[in-house]
Every structure is written in C-alpha cells, then in structure tokens.
Amino acid sequence: MTPYPHRPAPAAADALPRRAPLVLMYHRVASVAFDPNRLAVTPRRFSRQMAWLHRWGLRGVAVGELVAAMRSGEHRGLVGITFDDGYADLIEHVPAVVDRYRFTATVFVVSGRLGGVNDWDRGTPWPLVDADGVRRLAEAGLEIGAHGRQHVALAGTEPEVLRAETYGSRADLEALLAAPVSGFAYPYGSMDVAARAAVRAAGYAYGCAVFAKRAEQGLVALPRMYAGERDTAFRLAAKRLLHRRHVTR
DSSP: OOOOSSOOOOGGGGOOOTTOOOEEEEOEESOOSOOTTOOEEOHHHHHHHHHHHHHTTOEEEOHHHHHHHHHHTOOTTEEEEEEEEOBTTHHHHHHHHHHHTTOOOEEEEOGGGTTSBOTTSTTOOOBBOOHHHHHHHHHTTOEEEEOOSSOOOOTTOOHHHHHIIIIIHHHHHHHHHTSOOOEEEOGGGOOOHHHHHHHHHTTOSEEEOSSOOTTTOBTTBBOOEEOOTTOOHHHHHHHHHHHHHHHOO
C-alpha cells in the first residue's frame, strides 16, 4: 500500500486542555415531515439555539478555529458548531444565522456522495450537497471538513478502507476547493485506535467523534454533544454541564 504523504502528529499534541469546550453536533436544518432519527432541526429552533448561546456570552465557532484557540489557551467562551453529512439545504438556513451573531461553523461532507442522498439512513432519502454547494458553503465562510468518502463505520475496518475514507476524502475535498481541509468527523462516531491513527496519518489537524471515553479523548477524538429540535435553552444548559463532567480530568 502507498505510504501516507503526511507524518502522524506526536501523541502529546493530541491532548485536550483540562476544560475543553463544548462541541455541538447538528445534521440537517430544515422543517421535515418524517424524521425517525431526529436529525433535523427547524430553522426557527436553530436560530433560537444560536441566540441562546449568544445571550449566555458564548461564541459559536468552526472546529478549526476552536482547536487553534485551545492550543493557544484562548478557548474560554467558545462553543464548536458542527454539521455532519452535508445536507443540501444547509446553505439556505445556516450562513445567515451564524453571520447574525458573528459565529462560524464546520460542515463535514461525504466526498464520494456529493449530489446524492443519505441512503445510509433508512426512510429519509435526504439530498446531499453537490460540488457547487460545497464551494458555496465555503464561500459563505463555513469551514469544510471531511466525513469520509462513503460514510463507512471505521472501527474494525481494513487498512485500505481506512486510507480511502480518511486520506482519500481529504484529497477529494482539497482538489475541489483548492484549499486545505484540516478536519475529519467519524461517520456514526465509529472509531478505534487504528481509525484515530489513520486520521493522524492523513494529516488532519483534528478529528470529531461523538461519544469518546476519557482515555480516548484528544484532538483526533473530540467529544461532541448531539443537538436536536427538542433542545430548549434549559436542555442546552444541561448539556453544557454534562459535557464538563465528561471531559474534566
């Protein structure tokens, strides 16, 4: 197998600060009639959630910006905002809201499914962003990250698949955008030691997990909290507290 063109980052560089910031994980922002997996947030609810963060003195940021702030010790008051899968209607609802509060955000796209649908979720064939849509999201100021080529669960998979899903998706998106792609999100949150090593080896600056045990947490396994339609101000505040308990060492 062809070697990776990047060297893995030293393990010490993966360490999180003692109080790592909360990272919220969204998927689709749209009003939908059928949502069995509770992945969609209505535009109204999303706008309110961003308003609550702003009212609490917090600033939503793309994960690349968040990681840079953590490395410099200037992450206080920041919250990561992420969107997995790259749904086609994000461009209609997200940039205007984050711009209103001078926030930023990261969209993780599946590079081998651009212009397709999320057929990994049964019953919701939702359209995914196409190549032009990825460019439009980037032009709107959103960070573009990789979410694999085919939305494959990475834990326990073969080295060739790991390489294609990590390095391959980064190469796809960098060719499309003519710009660096520094972040990766594990599909389904599925990861193991080999998957995290593959993300490092592919040259990513960070990787976003979903749940990550304390022993696994680091810059290539950033824990995130699901954000959904039912998240009121009270529930978001509770999730901030749960996150602190989960990451405080």
